[in-house]
Amino acid sequence: MSNIAGRRIDLDALSFRIVMTGIALMALVLLVAPTVVVIWVSFTSGYSLKFPPPGYSLRWYGELWNAWQLQFAMMNSLKVAAWATGLSVLLGVSASLGIARSPTLTAKVLDSLFLSPLVLPALAFGLSSLMFFSMIGVPVSPLTLIIGHTVVSVPFVVRNTVASLAQMNPSLLEASSSLGAGRWYGFRRVTLPLIRPGIMAGGFIAFMASFDNVPVSLFLRDAATDMLPIRMWQDLEGRLDVTVAALSGVLIVATIALMLVMERAAGLSKRLT
């Protein structure tokens, strides 16, 4: 009798584990498959993105040296992302310090305001920015792009910095002050080192968000400021270009390398959960 009951429990445990693990493994394959596929087909020797490729070569990676339009767009995207990240970190960290430990209603309202670009459709913001700049007579330029990108990147910095500040033990600052450290010294030697991983993780995500931004760039760019994701999108809408696959391969490898660096430096995965 107990034997039968024992077996029933085993079946129950087994079926649960099989179903959950089975779906999880399927989902993990689904998560990785696209990345693997892009890298795989980027080594094709053929002219089309046929699967499996007819042969393998590095020719499309070589083609990247001549793809000046993609290189131009990439430089623009890197420049805008660097500026937007710099501004986001500067303004975002300063704002986080102001609001993080403040119990006032103003601080709470500002916190929601700074995070709101995360939930609003970015395309609506892109369109409204274009209307705003054209209304005040400012033509689209790298400057308008940087402003628009900063607005959508700042929330990542604020969210991570506020979280780091909330986790920081305030008595450390009291201790440093009682030992005679001034406010600025305390900030530099106590607060900043403790929240640095949070700032770095937020800055990294802000950079990726800007580098990859389409909805805002779509409205705030002109021919002189072609942006990489938009160039790639337009290339792909016309035809399936193997050069784009090679470029994707480069971007994927660069992203993984950056991710691993950030994981070591700032514990990225812990900050995202």
Added chain:
Amino acid sequence: MAATLRDVTTYDLKLAAPLAAGFVLFFVTPLVILLALSFQTDQQGGHYGLTQYVNFLGDSFSLGVLGSTLWLGVKVTVLTLLLGYPVAWLHQRSPGWARGLIMLLVLLPLLTSVVVRTFAWVVILGRQGIVNATLAWLGLIDTPLKLLYTDGGVVVALAQVQMPLMVLPIITALSRIDPNLADASSVLGAGHWRTFRKVILPLSLPGIVAGCLLTYAAAITAFITQSLIGGGQMLFMPMYIYQQASTLQNWPFAAAISIVFLVSVLVVVSIFNALGRLSRGYANA
């Protein structure tokens, strides 16, 4: 004395002033202009009224676009939850090295460029893509299936692209559950399925709600994936706004559609937030 002590641990609220000013000028003001422009009755301006909204709400085509966009979000969110929950569960009960690997696999799509991720799905679902090549090789089909530019294709691609947004909050929620609770449940005679349904699932509800909110908002606003996998045949709100604004230069109508879309997103967000508060109460009870 107490005042000086508090002074060291807090920073002046004025430090938030530069960003606040920037947001008022470059975020709030543009949105106010968007709202004002949506009430213009014609492209020349000067006259204000509800014409654009009447045009949108009285047009079955426009309402269809809104409806299919909101419905797309539901389908993507459900699929992402069904696939993502077990991933979070597996992460939670794996040994250290496997946890790191699963986390890397989950984060990878989140940080890869969205154009690259979507482009991969074009390669997978295309006429000469992996799915068709495999099915043909197995002898299951003679002619390639049409997978790109279909509803199913858009849903699967979006589910992959947005899955990290679902998995990460659920991992957080699962890690907060006391493991003794599951043991207690099984000591009391509940099987694994029953423990999962009655203990684990309810306690992880806050994570599920947060994940659903993020996934839903990201899925309905995902311009690139919708347009590349959906193609010209399937029109969703972001592309509709872009077409009206850029191609047709009909700014007042584009502004009105944007406001309708924005309000829809905010309504959905508030519903999820209300559910989140309820579920937190439930999980803490």
